[in-house]
Amino acid sequence: MEFFVFVCAALMILVGAVGVITRSHPVHAALSLVLTLFGVAVLFVAQDAHFLAAVQVIVYAGAIVVLFLFVIMLLGVDRVENLRTEPLTSQRPLAIIVSLGLIGVLVAAFVRGSDALHERGEGINIPDLTTGTDANTTQLAESIFSQYVVAFEVTSVLLVIAVVGTVLLARRTKTVVAENPK
Amino acid sequence: MIALDTLLIDKILWTPLLIVLLKVVVVFVIGLLATMLMVWFERKAIAGMQNRIGPNKTGPFGILQTLADGIKLFFKEDLIPNRADRFVFVLAPFLSFVPAFLAFAIIPLGGDFRNGNAGEVTWFGQVTKVQLADPPIGVLFALAISSIAVYGIMLAGWSSGSKYPLLGSVRASAQMVSYEAALGLSLASVLLISGTLSTSGIVSAQSKITNWHFFSTGILPFIIFLIAATAELNRPPFDLVEAEQELVGGFNTEYSSIRFALFYLAEFMNTVTMSALIVTLFFGGPQPIAFGDFVFDIPLIPNALEGTIWLLAKVLVFLYIYIWFRATLPRLRYDQLMDLGWKVLIPAALGWFMLLASQRLARQNDWNIILVTTSAVVVMVGCYLLLQAAFSQSARQRETQGPMF
Numbered sequence: 001m002e003f004f005v006f007v008c009a010a011l012m013i014l015v016g017a018v019g020v021i022t023r024s025h026p027v028h029a030a031l032s033l034v035l036t037l038f039g040v041a042v043l044f045v046a047q048d049a050h051f052l053a054a055v056q057v058i059v060y061a062g063a064i065v066v067l068f069l070f071v072i073m074l075l076g077v078d079r080v081e082n083l084r085t086e087p088l089t090s091q092r093p094l095a096i097i098v099s100l101g102l103i104g105v106l107v108a109a110f111v112r113g114s115d116a117l118h119e120r121g122e123g124i125n126i127p128d129l130t131t132g133t134d135a136n137t138t139q140l141a142e143s144i145f146s147q148y149v150v151a152f153e154v155t156s157v158l159l160v161i162a163v164v165g166t167v168l169l170a171r172r173t174k175t176v177v178a179e180n181p182k
Numbered sequence: 183m184i185a186l187d188t189l190l191i192d193k194i195l196w197t198p199l200l201i202v203l204l205k206v207v208v209v210f211v212i213g214l215l216a217t218m219l220m221v222w223f224e225r226k227a228i229a230g231m232q233n234r235i236g237p238n239k240t241g242p243f244g245i246l247q248t249l250a251d252g253i254k255l256f257f258k259e260d261l262i263p264n265r266a267d268r269f270v271f272v273l274a275p276f277l278s279f280v281p282a283f284l285a286f287a288i289i290p291l292g293g294d295f296r297n298g299n300a301g302e303v304t305w306f307g308q309v310t311k312v313q314l315a316d317p318p319i320g321v322l323f324a325l326a327i328s329s330i331a332v333y334g335i336m337l338a339g340w341s342s343g344s345k346y347p348l349l350g351s352v353r354a355s356a357q358m359v360s361y362e363a364a365l366g367l368s369l370a371s372v373l374l375i376s377g378t379l380s381t382s383g384i385v386s387a388q389s390k391i392t393n394w395h396f397f398s399t400g401i402l403p404f405i406i407f408l409i410a411a412t413a414e415l416n417r418p419p420f421d422l423v424e425a426e427q428e429l430v431g432g433f434n435t436e437y438s439s440i441r442f443a444l445f446y447l448a449e450f451m452n453t454v455t456m457s458a459l460i461v462t463l464f465f466g467g468p469q470p471i472a473f474g475d476f477v478f479d480i481p482l483i484p485n486a487l488e489g490t491i492w493l494l495a496k497v498l499v500f501l502y503i504y505i506w507f508r509a510t511l512p513r514l515r516y517d518q519l520m521d522l523g524w525k526v527l528i529p530a531a532l533g534w535f536m537l538l539a540s541q542r543l544a545r546q547n548d549w550n551i552i553l554v555t556t557s558a559v560v561v562m563v564g565c566y567l568l569l570q571a572a573f574s575q576s577a578r579q580r581e582t583q584g585p586m587f
Binding site: 031034050051055057058063066067069070 | 325
């Protein structure tokens with residue numbers, strides 16, 4: 001049963017991921033991304049990480065991709081992109097270098113952590129019915145708000161800085177009042 | 183692996199499997215029937231409020247009007263516009279319809295929650311709950327589903343390949359994403375008081391009328407939740423998604439036949455689900471009305487069935503309130519909608535949540551609760567003044583420099 005769930009979820013993830021890259025239409029690519037995110041959520045549920053699965057759907061599928069789509073629709077870039085024109089000439093070689101580096105990092109991480117694939121580490125205890133249905137959420141909250149509270153706060157500060165920076169960048173400073181005030 | 187239903191924990195046997203299948207079918211049928219009756223109820227109640235008669239030809243009191251409309255829509259020609267993105271255009275109604283039914287699965291539909299019972303009933307020798315699924319994440323499932331429902335509306339508007347539906351869907355997605363924050367924050371107050379995410383756990387925590395989260399969270403979270411839920415449902419006065427005067431018809435302009443019917447169905451199904459969710463979260467769901475030791479007990483009916491009756495009665499009140507909203511409140515302007523969501527509801531929900539959290543911390547650590555509450559209120563007033571200063575500053579800048587974006 002678990003194997004069956006894994007195969008289905010893995011297929012969803014792979015099909016979605018391939019779709020994100022190969023679909024030339026931005027909206028279709030974003031929808032493929034949703035498929036991938038759902039596959040990951042299914043895998044979380046299969047691993048009894050229900051809270052993570054819910055957050056995955058609420059935050060990623062429900063907010064972030066919706067914002068992607070929102071921007072795509074609002075800016076009217078929902079046309080098929082012509083891939084021959086190149087706005088930044090050094091873009092492709094750079095992309096190849098960066099993706100090779102990413103593959104290297106991922107492979108290194110897998111090699112380093114390969115022993116964790118065989119046996120379960122000392123991570124968060126998997127809740128069962130004896131510990132109550134909320135054990136999962138409680139444990140996550142405890143580790144976020146006590147053990148990793150500094151990292152958590154720093155991350156939130158980082159997000160606030162990003163938001164403020166975006167507003168500042170997007171803001172047009174108008175020193176001259178419009179000629180025909182309404 | 184934690185099963186969503188206590189029946190499915192050990193080896194899967196035939197009887198539990200059949201019970202679960204039966205529950206799936208029953209919940210689906212209840213959903214369809216509730217939607218059908220809701221459409222009729224809305225038309226009839228609004229007709230009453232506007233001094234009209236409303237549907238009265240098909241069946242007694244016109245109750246079969248929705249069925250007739252559905253059959254008519256089913257046999258109409260199914261059009262796909264030339265400029266539409268065919269795949270997404272066909273997919274969108276289902277993306278809207280399926281979440282509407284999924285969310286209904288976590289609502290406790292009955293059962294005996296009195297005296298600390300967990301709402302479990304025994305059917306054919308098997309102990310189960312009168313709800314389709316009781317996932318450990320409970321209410322978060324409803325939030326996740328409601329965030330998925332955005333896709334249906336958004337993609338419907340976009341894939342039509344036409345301007346007005348696109349405008350409608352862009353409005354919808356902005357509105358739903360912004361009000362989801364207020365919805366989640368007001369929900370957090372309930373979760374803080376009940377201490378669990380599971381819907382049946384939340385219902386069990388509300389055994390007496392004073393324990394109803396409507397009172398124990400201090401009414402404000404309920405008001406915020408009700409407003410945000412109305413906006414999330416795109417119902418009047420927040421129905422800018424389908425403002426006829428501005429957008430012809432909204433995101434579903436290009437849809438016809440059964441696809442249009444699916445959107446319509448999803449909209450009303452969502453209303454029913456949201457009312458049931460409000461009742462579950464704030465008004466004790468299937469719990470009877472009880473003060474102290476006194477319980478309003480309906481005689482002769484077993485307690486488990488009585489839960490269903492109470493739930494139905496409470497849900498009907500909220501369905502009526504939604505209809506009432508529609509008949510009495512004028513539609514908001516778009517900037518008013520966004521101002522209400524971001525500048526009023528979200529700060530208020532966040533502040534109230536912090537107040538409740540500080541009180542809970544004080545109670546746990548035996549601090550002086552009056553002192554803690556007073557200082558929390560002082561901090562909140564300070565934050566409110568800062569926020570107002572920021573708003574007035576930005577208003578002044580807008581006057582001198584013109585709009586920023």
